[in-house]
Amino acid sequence: MDSLDGEIGKVKDFYFDDRYWAVRYLIADTGTWLASRQVLISPHALGSVSKDERHIAVTLTKKQIEGSPSLDSDKPVSRQFEQDYYGYYGWPAYWSGPDMWGSYPTIMPDPALWRAPTRAEKAWDPHLRSTHAVSGYHIQATDGEIGHIADFVIDDATWAIRYLIIDTQNWWPGKKVLVAPQWIERVSWDESKVFVNLTREAIRRSPEYADGSPPTREYETGLYRHYDRRGYWDQSVTQSQAD
Numbered sequence: 001m002d003s004l005d006g007e008i009g010k011v012k013d014f015y016f017d018d019r020y021w022a023v024r025y026l027i028a029d030t031g032t033w034l035a036s037r038q039v040l041i042s043p044h045a046l047g048s049v050s051k052d053e054r055h056i057a058v059t060l061t062k063k064q065i066e067g068s069p070s071l072d073s074d075k076p077v078s079r080q081f082e083q084d085y086y087g088y089y090g091w092p093a094y095w096s097g098p099d100m101w102g103s104y105p106t107i108m109p110d111p112a113l114w115r116a117p118t119r120a121e122k123a124w125d126p127h128l129r130s131t132h133a134v135s136g137y138h139i140q141a142t143d144g145e146i147g148h149i150a151d152f153v154i155d156d157a158t159w160a161i162r163y164l165i166i167d168t169q170n171w172w173p174g175k176k177v178l179v180a181p182q183w184i185e186r187v188s189w190d191e192s193k194v195f196v197n198l199t200r201e202a203i204r205r206s207p208e209y210a211d212g213s214p215p216t217r218e219y220e221t222g223l224y225r226h227y228d229r230r231g232y233w234d235q236s237v238t239q240s241q242a243d
Contacts, residue, residue: 001028001041001056008062008130009039014154015077016161018125020100021181023159024055024128025077033062038071043107043159044091051156051214061183077128096123106158126147130160130190139166139179141200149194150176152217162232164194165209171200178223182232202227 001008009030014023014055025040056067057146069084071077092114097103103115137149147168155162163178173213185195197201211216215223217233224231 001026001058001184003058003065003203004061006062008058008065009033012030012152013055014131015040016131018129019093019126021095021125021161022100023154024126024162025093027130028140034086036073038073039065040064040071040077040085042085042089042091044089044109046075049156079125079164082126090197093123095126100158100160102121105113136192137187139164140193140195143200144199146171146203147186147198151211153178163215164209168203170202176211177203177206178201178209178215180229180232183229198227 001011009028011026012029015027016023016027023043025042026046028039028041030039041058041060045058045060047059047181048202049056067222068088069081071081082095083093090111091110092102093105094100094102099105101107131152135149135151139146139148147166148165149164151165153163153165154160161181163180164178166179168175168177179196179198183196183198186195187194193225206226207219209219218234220231
């Protein structure tokens with residue numbers, strides 16, 4: 001991960017909120033630089049993302065990052081920290097409106113288009129979770145356990161978690177499948193268990209996921225057709241037409 005004036009480290013984890021399942025911060029392993037604190041980078045600060053080169057460009061200087069509100073490595077992210085953090089950079093708060101990114105369904109990079117939330121757009125209280133901590137959570141179908149979370153597929157345009165990668169090796173050796181957060185009924189954070197409104201048989205017959213490769217639109221179309229669900233890309237088109 002590179003800032004405008006030099007390398008700042010590598011991504012070691014992500015914080016996402018448990019309402020929209022959207023990535024709110026990338027957590028950087030900075031080595032000896034700023035080693036005493038968590039270095040959090042909002043998707044607002046991300047430039048290009050190269051999957052092939054495994055490289056992320058950050059549109060901030062090292063001085064800006066060093067001067068940002070400090071968060072101890074062993075402390076959770078508080079609302080006060082987030083308010084200070086977003087205020088420091090001058091970004092619109094993602095929790096201040098009805099959409100995934102506050103008043104917008106995706107990140108709005110042009111400050112000229114930012115608007116203050118209206119009174120009708122009530123702020124909500126995000127609960128941030130670590131992808132590292134949630135990996136390994138058990139998946140509970142409507143008729144029994146089916147596997148565990150092995151990883152996540154993240155959309156680097158909206159920074160939504162598109163899919164949970166489910167390892168079903170205890171039932172069908174070697175097979176991994178994808179489950180969208182929209183198909184989750186509830187999560188028991190105390191039990192480390194995710195309940196989905198899908199049957200074991202439906203999951204068993206779902207298209208197998210080739211781990212390590214981003215899902216193609218053809219694969220996604222087949223996956224959503226299998227579960228008789230409407231694709232998120234169709235919903236996005238409908239929403240923009242309605243707007």
